[in-house]
Amino acid sequence: MTTLESTACALPFINIDTDQIFPARYMKQPRSVGYQNFLFHELRRHADGELDTDFPLNDPRNRGARILVARRNFGSGSSREAAVYALVDQGIRCVLAPSFGDIFASNAVNNGLLPARLGEDDIEALLAIAAPGGVTMAVDLNACTVSAQGQVFEFRIDPVWRVKLLNGWDDIDITRSYEVEIAAWLARDVAARPWAALHAPD
Structure with a gap:
């Protein structure tokens, strides 16, 4: 799928780090229990453990959101x-997010999650659009654009990602996509430096 159309949830915070996204004390839990249960655990809940209805992801209008809009330095902190x-x-x-x-970001790509970078002004515009809750946006990975309420914003992503x-x-898989080129290089190298070629044991 190259286009994602979904409710977008606004998280208007800077420096959301990995410990806020997934607190370290839950690392001992197996993923089979559902890591979504610990997502933004401290931010989403009051001290007594009850859900904070003011937190955007707890808003019923954002239920099922597959897109998050955040400010700069999302996912900072530990690896x-x-x-x-x-x-x-x-x-x-x-x-x-802007950054x-x-x-x-590398971990995100390896798990099928798109970290799309936009300018700060564009992010502020998208946050304003998403703020009421229940707003649909469309992210096109082919065109590298985000569409929302008749506006189109361009995002950036590493070409290899x-x-x-x-x-x-x-x-x-990326390495395997160069199999032909790798084989051709190996053949040239063996011809040029036969003494350096690795041989299977007898």
């Missing part, structure tokens, strides 16, 4: 891949 697992288990498939933690997401590939 905790469980933060991405929790988002994916919740059903989130795209996060729109991301580097390791978070885009190829991985479009094809459902991981790093090994």
Whole structure:
């Protein structure tokens, strides 16, 4: 699927780190219990554990949202891949933000979650659109655009990451996509440096 059309949930915060996304104390839990149950655990709940109805993801109008809109530096902090697992288990498939933690963004792509970077002004416009709740947006990975209420915004993503997401590939699949070129290089290298070629044991 190259286009995602879904409710978009506005999270108008900066520096949402991986510990806020998935608190460290839940790392001992197996993923089979459903990591979505721990997503934004402290932010979504009051001290007594009850859900905070003011938190955007708890708004019934945003139920089933697959797109998040956030401010800069989303996913900063530790290299905790469980933060991405929790988002994916919740059903989130795209996060729109001006910038991301580097390791978070890499983990996101490897798990089929699109970290789409937009300018700060565009993000503020999208946050304003999404703020009422229940607003649908369309993210087109082919065109690298976000459409919302008649407006179109362009986003940026590393070209290799885009190829991985479009094809459902991981790093090994990317390497395999160059099999012909790799084989040709190996053949040339063996011809030029036969003494360096690896031989199977007798």
